[in-house]
Amino acid sequence: MDPILDLALPDLDVRRDGEDARVLVVRLDDPGRRNAMGEQMTASWCRLVDGLRATVEGGPGEVRAVVVTGAGSAFSAGGDLSWLGDGSGAGASVEALRDRMARYYEDWLGLRGVGVPVVAAVNGAAVGAGLGLALACDVRLVGASARLSAPFTALGLHPGMGTTRTLAEAVGPAAARELLLTGRTVGAEEAVRFGLATAAYPDDRLLGEATALARTLATRAPVATRLLLRGLADGGPRDLAEAVAQEAAAQATTLATADLTEGLAAARERRAPRFTGR
Structure with missing residues (x-):
């Protein structure tokens, strides 16, 4: 179904x-x-x-x-x-x-x-x-x-x-x-x-x-995309300080994902990445 x-x-x-x-x-x-x-x-x-x-x-x-x-x-x-x-x-x-x-x-x-x-x-x-x-x-x-x-x-x-x-x-x-x-x-x-x-x-x-x-x-990394959409919601950050704080937290989350490893490997190997959302 x-x-x-x-x-x-x-x-x-x-x-x-x-x-x-x-x-x-x-x-x-x-x-x-x-x-x-x-x-x-x-x-x-x-x-x-x-x-x-x-x-x-x-x-x-x-x-x-x-x-x-x-x-x-x-x-x-x-x-x-x-x-x-x-x-x-x-x-x-x-x-x-x-x-x-x-x-x-x-x-x-x-x-x-x-x-x-x-x-x-x-x-x-x-x-x-x-x-x-x-x-x-x-x-x-x-x-x-x-x-x-x-x-x-x-x-x-x-x-x-x-x-x-x-x-x-x-x-x-x-x-x-x-x-x-x-x-x-x-x-x-x-x-x-x-x-x-x-x-x-x-x-x-x-x-x-x-x-x-x-x-x-x-084809883009699901976790990174989801966090980006969340950060852009309601008009995005109110100022640069809020933007930097949001980005630091979101980047830290994506740095810990298997998708980052896959994205970097795909870039090195010049192929399309196969993101899993993990």
């Missing part, structure tokens, strides 16, 4: 990469609603994240890198806010609404804590919470059709999904202010120029390029 593929995950299409089974390709799979992040998809996402946490440490079904993309013509149109429009949120207290949104953000942003690199292949629209999900990934590649926006204030909403932090991490505070205040749409070329994405590709090449990058990331 595959601990990931055997999960029941409505609204998600989850597959192992055909060239490297340690790479997991996840499609948000509700194209009729432009992959809106509704209740059913959110529940499936939580089960997926829990499954990933159980596999990244090694053993059967190990995962070392993840690709996230959208089925059809959109990455994700964002959160399903129909419950606001139909009045089901009316009469709820501010505290109850706050708790509901906090749980939603925690559910989707849980991907940041699984301990493996995540590549977003942004095809078409990534709007609001959909943009927030892309920003939660470690690397973003965009297709030529990509359209990224955070139109929260145009809907009467304060921004959410951590975008007040993650957007500034990606593009800097000044550009983040402009994008959040205006909610305007950014195309593929501007996304790369801003730093929202590292590269843009024709739509028909996007997923292949993202998967190839994930295969490369999957």
Whole structure:
């Protein structure tokens, strides 16, 4: 049994990469609603994240890198806010609404804590919470059709999904202010120029390029990668002193691993390393 593929995950299409089974390709799979992040998809996402946490440490079904993309013509149109429009949120207290949104953000942003690199292949629209999900990934590649926006204030909403932090991490505070205040749409070329994405590709090449990058990331030492991701979390170290302290502790941990011995031997012998995560 595959601990990931055997999960029941409505609204998600989850597959192992055909060239490297340690790479997991996840499609948000509700194209009729432009992959809106509704209740059913959110529940499936939580089960997926829990499954990933159980596999990244090694053993059967190990995962070392993840690709996230959208089925059809959109990455994700964002959160399903129909419950606001139909009045089901009316009469709820501010505290109850706050708790509901906090749980939603925690559910989707849980991907940041699984301990493996995540590549977003942004095809078409990534709007609001959909943009927030892309920003939660470690690397973003965009297709030529990509359209990224955070139109929260145009809907009467304060921004959410951590975008007040993650957007500034990606593009800097000044550009983040402009994008959040205006909610305007950014195309593929501007996304790369801003730093929202590292590269843009024709739509028909996007997923292949993202998967190839994930295969490369999957070859890196798992312990070193996991510690690096942990150190970069929440915007990274606050200052140089904290960076040095974190690096000293993390390097000491990796110096004691068999993977370091293997990495040095592979470099001497000019071959690809075979890391085991130990």
